[in-house]
Amino acid sequence: MTRDILYVDDEETNLIVFESAFEDDFNIRTATNAAEALEILDxxxxxxxxxxQRMPEMTGVEMFAILRQKYPHTQRVILTGYADSEAIIDAINEGQVYQYVRKPWQRIELLAVLRRALQxxxxxxxxSVLTDRLLVSERSAMLGQATARIAHEMSNQLNVLPLLEVIEDDYAADEQLAQLAEIARSTYERLNELVAEVKDFMRFDTRAFDRQPLNLAECVQELVSFLRFHRSVPHERLSVKMAGAPVVNGNKLKLHQVMLNLVQNAADAIDETDDGxxxxxxxxxxxQAVISVADNGCGMPADLLERIWEPFFTTKGTNGNGMGLDITRQLVESHDGTIECSSTPGEGARFTIYLPLSDEQEITGDCTETSQATHSFR
Incomplete structure (x- = not known):
């Protein structure tokens, strides 16, 4: 691939000579002043x-001082006469210039300089990439230590099962209380599973979770019941539609985790949208069974869409840790499935999950279409 070189000079003749000398080696761009060069670089x-070096309004060194701040990886080569040598040496010492070449330059000499500058x-x-990875590794180690402590404390606090058993035994006749106890038990089991998962991860345990034939319609209905008490998801803005009751070989708690994370992300996306x-x-x-979670919120541009599956990448700033979608993808793939995302800025996003059907396609439970929304999704 031909690499780009930008040459800045206020004399048109010099631009023509430079371009003619190196057009077979590089993709030459030219500018007649510093302002034009900065626009190209933007x-x-x-x-x-x-x-x-000698240009009206702004010298080459002065322009490079700006470039060093805005584009630190861009290498800067100055062409100068003997009279400018002292100023150029000072610029090199200050790190503003990679190398200077005295006029009149020779093609072979300057070609070697340009190739070294590209390297x-x-x-x-x-x-820079290695430094970023090192920082991520250090953050991961600190996160791991903190997560282990949190998992230990959560495990100590999840001793509520005897209380649930009392409610279920003594207040079985109270239908609403029994329903709340069932939701609390499901939440307890989900949290216990997550704590165990964290502990296994910290021990580098690759224990595979159990999978069994699972009716996805029932799985979705249970999640919707749980979401009624989940404050991060606006229940009145959630529409649920089910066509059929596909059965997959899956783990209910893991698939609940997948769908919950996608719904929470969608809730964040519509947070500032009046009709979200x-x-x-x-x-x-x-x-295949198909699960999709869509929103009509802020959406994402193509450059962000390509990075959403990267560990620790987040568009939520300090409100996100960048682990949710990475874990979601891993959980879907552990079910032999795939997940994809499409999005348009200002129009929303759609996550779609494809899971292979189980051989046991025995339909159980109510699979009629349901809606939890007060108005239709647009």
């Missing part, structure tokens, strides 16, 4: 910039 990342640019980027809605849909193809 629109296109350029690995190496070559500039004449220096690539090395700078690689070092979330649509949870269950459908069935000939050999």
């Amino acid at each position: 629109e296109h990342p350029i690995p190496v910039v070559v500039a004449d 220096a640019h690539d090395l700078s980027l690689q070092n 809605m979330i649509e949870l849909t269950l459908g069935q193809l000939p050999d």
Whole structure:
């Protein structure tokens, strides 16, 4: 691939000569002044910039001082006469210039400088990536230690099962209280499973979770009942539609975790949208179950959409840790499924999960279409 080089000089003749000398080796861009060069760099990342030192309004070194702050990986080469040598040496010492070349320059000499500058640019980027990975590793280690302590404390606090048994035994006739106790028991089991998962992870245990034939319609209905008491999800903005009751080989708690995370993300996306809605849909193809969670919230541009599955990448700032979608993807894939996302800025996003059907397609429970919304999803 031909690499980009930007040459800045206020003399048109010099621009023509430079472009003619190196057009077979690089993709040459030119600018006649510093302001024009900065505009080009704002629109296109350029690995190496070559500039004449003596230019009106702003010298090459002064321009490079700006470039060093805005584009630290871009390598900066200055062309200068003998009279400018002292100023250029000072600029090199201050890190504003990668190298300077005296006029009149020779093609072979300058070509070697440009190739080394490109190598220096690539090395700078690689070092930056390695530094970022090191920081992520350190953050992961600290997060792991904190998570282990939190899991231990949560385990100590989850000793509520005897209380639930008392409610179920002594107040069985109270239908509403019995329903709340059932939801509390389901939540207790879910939290216990998550705590065990964290502890296994800290021990580097790769224990596979159990899977069995699971009616997804019943699974979705249980999640909806749980969401009624989940304050992070606006229940009145949630629409649930089910067509059929596909059966998959799955783990109910893990699939609840997947759907809950997607619904919570959708709730965050519509938080500042007056008519924001979330649509949870269950459908069935000939050999796959299909679960989708869609919203009409803020949406995501293409560059962010490509990165949402990366560990620790988040669009929520300090309100997110960037682990949710990575874990969601892993859980879906552990069910031999796939997950994909489509999104348009300002129009919302849709996450779609495909899970292979179980051989046991025995339909149980009510699979009629239901809606938990007060108005239709748009």
